[in-house]
Amino acid sequence: MEPIYVKCNKSCGHKFYVQHFKKDKLYQTIEKTYFTCPHCGREYVCFYTDGNTRNLQTELREVHREMKWIEKDELDRLKKKESTLKQLISNSMSSVRKLIEG
Ligand SMILES: [Zn+2]
Structure with missing residues (x-):
């Protein structure tokens, strides 16, 4: 996957590349795909499936x-x-x- 360039626009303003998205199982079959800001840890949800x-x-x-x-x-x-x-x-x-x- 191509890394995407993002800005932590909800929190510290840090700019960084996202190479890997994280996945968490929520409940039943629902999963959250997201990344976090390496500077402040703010979470950004890409989508739920x-x-x-x-x-x-x-x-x-x-x-x-x-x-x-x-x-x-x-x-x-x-x-x-x-x-x-x-x-x-x-x-x-x-x-x-x-x-x-x-
Ligand atoms: Zn941040």
């Missing part, structure tokens, strides 16, 4: 793998599937986030 979100992410990875060798006329079908999956993943993440953050 549950079992359903991760199944969709797996499906999306399959689609991306398939796209590498598929015939051109099949590509449109996969692109549609890809955008549907992305939408479902984003819906799923925001509903888990609502559940957690109330």
Whole structure:
């Protein structure tokens, strides 16, 4: 994964690269993906997933793998599937986030 450059904009203002995201299991199948500021320890949540979100992410990875060798006329079908999956993943993440953050 490409490191991302972020600023600790909720706390100390420190700028740093994030190379690895941390994962915590919350409850049931829910996981939180996040990073923390190395300077002040402030936590930044990237997203929440549950079992359903991760199944969709797996499906999306399959689609991306398939796209590498598929015939051109099949590509449109996969692109549609890809955008549907992305939408479902984003819906799923925001509903888990609502559940957690109330
Ligand atoms: Zn900080």
